Amino acid sequence: MAQAALQENIATPQAAQGPSLLQSRGMVGFLFMLPALVFLLVFLTYPLGLGVWLGFTDTRIGRDGVWIGLENYQLLWDDSLFWLSVFNTLLYTIAASILKFALGLWLALILNEHLPFKALFRAILLLPWVVPTVLSAIAFWWIYDSQFSVISWALLRLGVIDTPINFLGDVENARASVIAANVWRGIPFVAITLLAGLQTISPSLHEAATLDGATGWQRFRYITLPMLSPLIAVVMTFSVLFTFTDFQLIYVLTRGGPLNATHLMATLSFQRAIPGGQLGEGAAIAVAMIPFLLAAILFSYFGLQRRKWQQGGGD
Amino acid sequence: MGVVTNAVPRNTATADESVGMSYLDRLPRRLVVVYLPLAVFTFVLLFPFYWMTITALKPNHEMTDFNNYSPFWPTSPTLEHIRYLLFETSYPGWLWNTMLVAIGSTILSLAASVFAAYAIERIRFSGSRYVGLSIFLAYLVPPSILFIPLAVMTFKFGIYDSKLALIFTYPTFLIPFCTWLLMGYFRSIPFELEECALVDGATRWQILTRILLPLSVPGLISAGIFAFTLSWNEFIYALTFIQSSENKTVPVGVLTELVRGDVYEWGALMAGALLGSLPVVLLYSFFVDYYVSSMTGAVKE
Numbered sequence: 001m002a003q004a005a006l007q008e009n010i011a012t013p014q015a016a017q018g019p020s021l022l023q024s025r026g027m028v029g030f031l032f033m034l035p036a037l038v039f040l041l042v043f044l045t046y047p048l049g050l051g052v053w054l055g056f057t058d059t060r061i062g063r064d065g066v067w068i069g070l071e072n073y074q075l076l077w078d079d080s081l082f083w084l085s086v087f088n089t090l091l092y093t094i095a096a097s098i099l100k101f102a103l104g105l106w107l108a109l110i111l112n113e114h115l116p117f118k119a120l121f122r123a124i125l126l127l128p129w130v131v132p133t134v135l136s137a138i139a140f141w142w143i144y145d146s147q148f149s150v151i152s153w154a155l156l157r158l159g160v161i162d163t164p165i166n167f168l169g170d171v172e173n174a175r176a177s178v179i180a181a182n183v184w185r186g187i188p189f190v191a192i193t194l195l196a197g198l199q200t201i202s203p204s205l206h207e208a209a210t211l212d213g214a215t216g217w218q219r220f221r222y223i224t225l226p227m228l229s230p231l232i233a234v235v236m237t238f239s240v241l242f243t244f245t246d247f248q249l250i251y252v253l254t255r256g257g258p259l260n261a262t263h264l265m266a267t268l269s270f271q272r273a274i275p276g277g278q279l280g281e282g283a284a285i286a287v288a289m290i291p292f293l294l295a296a297i298l299f300s301y302f303g304l305q306r307r308k309w310q311q312g313g314g315d
Numbered sequence: 316m317g318v319v320t321n322a323v324p325r326n327t328a329t330a331d332e333s334v335g336m337s338y339l340d341r342l343p344r345r346l347v348v349v350y351l352p353l354a355v356f357t358f359v360l361l362f363p364f365y366w367m368t369i370t371a372l373k374p375n376h377e378m379t380d381f382n383n384y385s386p387f388w389p390t391s392p393t394l395e396h397i398r399y400l401l402f403e404t405s406y407p408g409w410l411w412n413t414m415l416v417a418i419g420s421t422i423l424s425l426a427a428s429v430f431a432a433y434a435i436e437r438i439r440f441s442g443s444r445y446v447g448l449s450i451f452l453a454y455l456v457p458p459s460i461l462f463i464p465l466a467v468m469t470f471k472f473g474i475y476d477s478k479l480a481l482i483f484t485y486p487t488f489l490i491p492f493c494t495w496l497l498m499g500y501f502r503s504i505p506f507e508l509e510e511c512a513l514v515d516g517a518t519r520w521q522i523l524t525r526i527l528l529p530l531s532v533p534g535l536i537s538a539g540i541f542a543f544t545l546s547w548n549e550f551i552y553a554l555t556f557i558q559s560s561e562n563k564t565v566p567v568g569v570l571t572e573l574v575r576g577d578v579y580e581w582g583a584l585m586a587g588a589l590l591g592s593l594p595v596v597l598l599y600s601f602f603v604d605y606y607v608s609s610m611t612g613a614v615k616e
Contacts, residue, residue: 028440048461193611247458269459
């Protein structure tokens with residue numbers, strides 16, 4: 001409807017002499033922005049505010065809440081499960097992000113070599129990222145089965161272990177398993193985006209450094225890494241944000257178990273709010289994630305700025 | 316001037332030049348440093364798909380008996396699981412729902428994003444830089460902190476438990492992404508073309524529809540494919556906003572309806588995962604370059 005209105009409005013005042021309202025940049029720009037703006041205000045900005053407000057109420061499913069101040073947050077402060085979920089989320093985010101970065105960078109460096117069928121490799125290695133997370137997590141669920149896991153079977157055959165590994169039933173194993181599944185899904189994203197960055201680094205830099213006697217490690221450390229660091233900062237910010245707020249993988253694989261060892265803040269928030277019906281408390285947990293997200297964004301933003309400055313770039 | 320043609324010459328250029336350095340490596344060294352890790356990466360990254368496919372084709376008794384049957388190959392492959400899925404569950408309905416929701420939200424987001432990106436990038440009204448920045452920040456708002464208030468809102472709007480709830484909420488993450496991508500794309504189209512049109516008396520609307528959009532078809536395809544994939548893969552909103560079986564999307568339906576109590580229909584689950592992945596994988600395989608360029612483009616700006 002906005003488009004139709006636009007068409008009418010813009011077609012007519014062309015003949016008008018002098019600057020009219022519709023020829024001013026502000027007005028035309030505003031009209032073009034309108035559809036996106038309305039959508040984002042109604043379905044993004046408003047819910048964000050509503051979420052913060054819900055965190056201060058005792059809203060339940062089917063009943064409007066009243067303002068109860070910080071009570072939800074006080075409850076959470078004394079809730080050991082909440083703190084466990086904070087710990088789990090941090091562990092999950094940090095471990096998965098470091099692994100994704102290291103392995104992704106390694107894969108990007110490999111793919112940057114001169115390889116036969118490079119485009120094909122690049123295409124198929126991105127598959128874990130393209131396929132719906134829930135559906136690939138179901139495959140992992142079966143791979144991690146306590147009795148019929150193919151990994152256990154292979155290790156048993158090789159004589160490495162005597163009994164099948166209880167992947168998702170043991171605290172440590174479950175944490176490692178969900179991190180591994182998350183890393184599996186995240187590597188392609190990191191690798192392919194970093195590969196795009198690697199391809200913009202001129203080979204002549206490497207040639208010059210080689211002539212000066214630099215070793216492979218030195219070329220990596222003093223050419224590749226500094227040239228890549230702005231992109232690394234952006235990619236890792238995305239990666240950290242999406243890992244921190246991850247929900248799907250945990251929901252499929254463990255639903256937070258065993259002994260809540262894999263409950264993340266997002267899954268705890270869902271569990272309290274939707275099956276538990278405590279919308280207010282769930283919203284409070286979701287709001288508690290915001291400071292962490294802001295910290296991650298600010299950290300990468302200022303990290304990025306500093307690196308630019310070190311490279312001698314203007315502002 | 317498209318994304319693809321931009322990317323391809325650069326690739327070949329670096330590939331050609333990297334031959335200049337790689338003669339320094341001997342074959343055994345390359346084998347250990349490049350080919351072996353690549354093989355391991357490829358194996359690990361693709362194995363779950365292989366396992367998914369194999370399990371979907373195995374009859375039930377082979378699935379759990381690794382001693383009498385090879386675990387890596389179905390001895391007597393069967394389409395029983397797929398038949399069960401298609402004819403005895405609501406799976407075709409879920410596929411249809413997912414398709415409708417993905418197409419609906421993609422079209423909605425693309426339309427809104429084209430106008431927004433054009434306004435920010437070309438009309439350059441005062442404050443457009445800040446609007447552009449806030450669009451980027453909007454992309455960083457994760458669904459995990461929005462689903463509770465959005466559930467309350469969809470309930471108040473009376474669209475709870477309907478496909479409309481998903482079609483209207485998915486653009487929250489699609490519009491920022493598409494706008495950001497299209498802004499980058501519009502920037503690559505020479506401004507002079509537009510100036511010529513302005514001099515000839517074209518309106519903003521004519522410039523957008525007659526000049527800019529035809530030139531940015533590759534960018535639109537990139538954004539469209541990516542948006543379609545993102546909405547196909549979405550889970551937390553679909554899980555929260557949809558209750559009735561006939562309105563579920565594939566990821567939610569497979570997970571909530573095919574697992575009943577302790578009875579896991581592994582064959583049907585795997586077949587469901589496989590068939591549910593197929594549309595996005597097919598789309599992806601036809602448009603790999605667009606997909607990669609939109610993924611890297613969104614990050615690089």
